[in-house]
Amino acid sequence: MIEAAGRRHMQDREQWRRWLAANHATAQEIWLIFYKKHTGEPGLTYVEAVEEALCFGWIDGILKRIDDRKHTVRFSPRRRNSIWSEQNKKRVGRLIREGRMTEAGLAKVREAKGNGQWAKAAQREDPAFVPPELTAALAENGTARDHFEKLAPFYRRQFIYWIGSAKQDETRHKRVAEAVRLLASNQRLGIP
Structure with a gap:
């Protein structure tokens, strides 16, 4: 894991999942570094990062450019009234079927279904x-x-x-x- 000024680069989804398992309940955020495809640099992909974040009740947010080779994305715990996209709802369904969702992630799904945010995604789209x-x-x-x-x-x-x-x-x-x-x-x- 490369760390620079509060930003971290994860080598793969397993490393990211280990970080989430250890920190999802206490950390407020993390800024992950992603290399652009043209660089050929190995590392966690954006889709992999989002899927693992969903498993732990986290979500992606702000994207910021670092330079021509990389950018950073903020990941944080999902808030009570945060917006669920149809894409992430589909991902969660697949992650549940695959047995990858943790109790923390499932709790966020139950919360969204209970407060109406889950259904609102379909309306918004x-x-x-x-x-x-x-x-x-x-x-x-x-x-x-x-x-x-x-x-x-x-x-x-x-x-x-x-x-x-x-x-x-x-x-x-x-x-x-x-x-x-x-x-x-x-x-x-x-x-x-």
Whole structure:
């Protein structure tokens, strides 16, 4: 394992799994170094890292470029209301069948199913889904509704994801109001 300024490079998934087994319950985060494919450097792949993280109730996050040869990705324990992608749900299903999930990882799955985050993933990725709050607000503003309906699917999904990813009702309501304001002015969402 190479370690530099809080970043670590794992040689393979077994080394990463050993680190997670020893640290998943106490560590707040780890920044893993990944070499770009063109370098030919051996090491843990991104997909392997994500799969092992899921086994222990962890998830990938921010990606930062280091240089032309490598980048780093933050891994941390999954939060209670974190977003589950359909891809990660499929991975978890396979990892369960293979017997690789730990109790910590299974606890995060049960938590997501219990608090509704597991089901919300399918809604967020369904191109026909529009949050009910947005549907109601657009019904009250015909100009905003017309502009929303004319948006390319990519831009519609930006609005839908932005609103749907709000963790608190107050934040969701503010985002709906801002979306209607932008749409009424025929503006797209500019996510910082």
